[in-house]
Amino acid sequence: AQKITQTQPGMFVQEKEAVTLDCTYDTSDQSYGLFWYKQPSSGEMIFLIYQGSYDEQNATEGRYSLNFQKARKSANLVISASQLGDSAMYFCAMREVLSGAGSYQLTFGKGTKLSVIP
């Protein structure tokens, strides 16, 4: 069974500073995908960034980047130049390949609550 661990229940960051949210994973699969989602207090789940296990370059999407260290099985999310609107829960997730083509479920970590301080 796959497992996602987010060890930081809560984090604080000063506005305009960078912050790193930790995520480690456990899998015996060679091919897997890692995702980060943001959940504001309003409740919706917003896709942020994706990293494939065979991708050699770290993924980046605007102010979001993923620090992927395959040997350490870590996929940390880095948010640069934090904004007040970044205050939210952040979830790390791993794609689990189930039997049959097109069967992909996500396994989520417990999340990190990020608070941006003005």
Add this chain to the structure above:
Amino acid sequence: DSGVTQTPKHLITATGQRVTLRCSPRSGDLSVYWYQQSLDQGLQFLIQYYNGEERAKGNILERFSAQQFPDLHSELNLSSLELGDSALYFCASSVGSQGPNQPQHFGDGTRLSIL
């Protein structure tokens, strides 16, 4: 806006009742996934449908069932409701057969409260 539409946004009902949650996936997406988010269990995968067929099952109770219709919308049916079923239920969609790199895009969720 993710393009995934879930209705209703809020649902309040009593124990023992039955409810139906509805999901319309993004245009072009063939896979629909249902997830349950509760305080004690976190986000858990329930079930996946791909182009009308059940593709994968997760931690879905026998009291729960789902289906995907020819127009690709999906419904999650919850019956004999218990207090512990109170949760935020998400539907997500993805292209599905194009490979695992496609992210799942989530709807805004249906918040179910059992009184």
